[in-house]
Amino acid sequence: MKERESYLPYGQQWIDEEDIEAVIKTLRSPYLTQGPKVTEFEQAIADYVGAKYAVSFSNGTAALHGACHAAGISEGDEVITTPITFAATSNAILYCKGTPVFADIDERTYNIDPLEIKRQITPKTKAIMPVDFTGQPADMDTIMEIAKDHELIVIEDGAHSFGADYKGRKVGTQAHMTMFSFHPVKPITSGEGGIIVTDSIDLYEKLKRFRSHGMTSENLTRDEGPWYYEMVQLGFNYRMTDIHAALGLSQLNRVDSFIQKRREIAGIYNRAFREIGIVTAPHQLEETQSGWHLYMLKLSLNELKKTRREIFEELRAMNIGVHVHYIPVYWHPYYKELGYKKGLCPKAEQWYEAVLTLPIYPKMTDQDVLDVVRSVNKVLL
Numbered sequence: 428m429k430e431r432e433s434y435l436p437y438g439q440q441w442i443d444e445e446d447i448e449a450v451i452k453t454l455r456s457p458y459l460t461q462g463p464k465v466t467e468f469e470q471a472i473a474d475y476v477g478a479k480y481a482v483s484f485s486n487g488t489a490a491l492h493g494a495c496h497a498a499g500i501s502e503g504d505e506v507i508t509t510p511i512t513f514a515a516t517s518n519a520i521l522y523c524k525g526t527p528v529f530a531d532i533d534e535r536t537y538n539i540d541p542l543e544i545k546r547q548i549t550p551k552t553k554a555i556m557p558v559d560f561t562g563q564p565a566d567m568d569t570i571m572e573i574a575k576d577h578e579l580i581v582i583e584d585g586a587h588s589f590g591a592d593y594k595g596r597k598v599g600t601q602a603h604m605t606m607f608s609f610h611p612v613k614p615i616t617s618g619e620g621g622i623i624v625t626d627s628i629d630l631y632e633k634l635k636r637f638r639s640h641g642m643t644s645e646n647l648t649r650d651e652g653p654w655y656y657e658m659v660q661l662g663f664n665y666r667m668t669d670i671h672a673a674l675g676l677s678q679l680n681r682v683d684s685f686i687q688k689r690r691e692i693a694g695i696y697n698r699a700f701r702e703i704g705i706v707t708a709p710h711q712l713e714e715t716q717s718g719w720h721l722y723m724l725k726l727s728l729n730e731l732k733k734t735r736r737e738i739f740e741e742l743r744a745m746n747i748g749v750h751v752h753y754i755p756v757y758w759h760p761y762y763k764e765l766g767y768k769k770g771l772c773p774k775a776e777q778w779y780e781a782v783l784t785l786p787i788y789p790k791m792t793d794q795d796v797l798d799v800v801r802s803v804n805k806v807l808l
């Protein structure tokens with residue numbers, strides 16, 4: 428018998444009437460793209476995280492591509508990142524013809540381990556791309572110290588961590604550049620969308636040019652007239668529209684309540700599952716507060732009579748939308764063809780075999796949360 432009538436996804440947006448009004452207002456305005464909403468959204472995001480500049484993109488992946496370009500990554504450069512991420516993180520390195528180098532994770536936090544980063548540094552290393560996996564900030568102080576010692580650029584993939592706290596500040600000013608994604612399952616949504624925040628005017632200008640065909644109206648080589656602009660590099664059309672920015676701006680009004688709700692749900696799960704002892708949630712670093720984009724259980728498989736797959740399938744049959752985040756990136760056939768081999772990051776690989784993502788998102792009702800707890804208990808005990 429099913430626990431629930433309807434399928435409970437692992438994540439979902441929360442759109443209200445104000446969001447809808449904001450989008451409609453932009454649809455009735457003179458600008459659908461390259462108008463005032465994009466600039467307003469960028470300023471509001473920069474203000475929220477306390478960064479000087481923000482450059483929006485059509486999605487988070489394009490934003491990461493822009494960041495890798497602005498960091499000057501090119502053929503022969505190595506970039507150290509985590510294998511436990513969405514493939515877009517390391518794909519952005521490949522877009523720039525760089526070489527992703529995977530450093531193993533800290534099994535307690537599931538984030539990239541700074542000691543493993545150190546082990547992977549070579550004279551070719553150009554940058555580090557930590558990911559704030561599940562919404563928990565990576566160990567940024569340690570990573571920035573390593574970067575300073577070796578003169579590396581740090582691009583933080585904050586796709587999960589918009590609104591999370593790191594040592595009394597919002598995530599977004601620790602790295603040289605931080606990316607946030609506004610895909611519907613992420614902390615706030617603009618439909619599709621992404622952004623890079625930075626304190627560097629130089630990176631800011633590079634990002635802006637890259638996003639818009641490599642064109643500029645500044646520092647021109649000739650003065651042909653007021654219409655004149657120049658294309659100075661091969662850029663892309665990676666712009667966000669005003670329609671998307673209007674939705675993002677409206678969502679930003681509710682980010683703190685969204686994060687609050689995620690923290691409450693995580694608290695309920697933590698308490699419920701601590702008692703059953705055969706699962707653990709990620710250890711939280713001191714002075715950080717996760718945004719809880721994902722809630723992941725690590726199963727003690729040798730104490731359970733079922734496999735992870737059986738547990739997954741039983742919960743899905745109960746309409747609980749469990750998931751697994753993520754398959755180690757270099758296991759994918761495309762990466763295998765590039766020469767990456769199984770066994771590269773043993774801790775990440777072992778970890779991957781034992782984890783399960785549970786539903787968590789602000790619009791979940793108390794009943795939804797109870798359904799998850801009840802179903803997990805039923806399947807595991």
Ligand SMILES: *Cc1c(COP(=O)(O)O)cnc(C)c1O
Pocket residue numbers: 486487488489512513515516558584586587608609610619620621
């Ligand atoms: C979602 C996500 C991205 C890509 O963002 P999009 O906006 O979907 O392109 C990159 N990295 C991580 C870790 C993500 O979760």
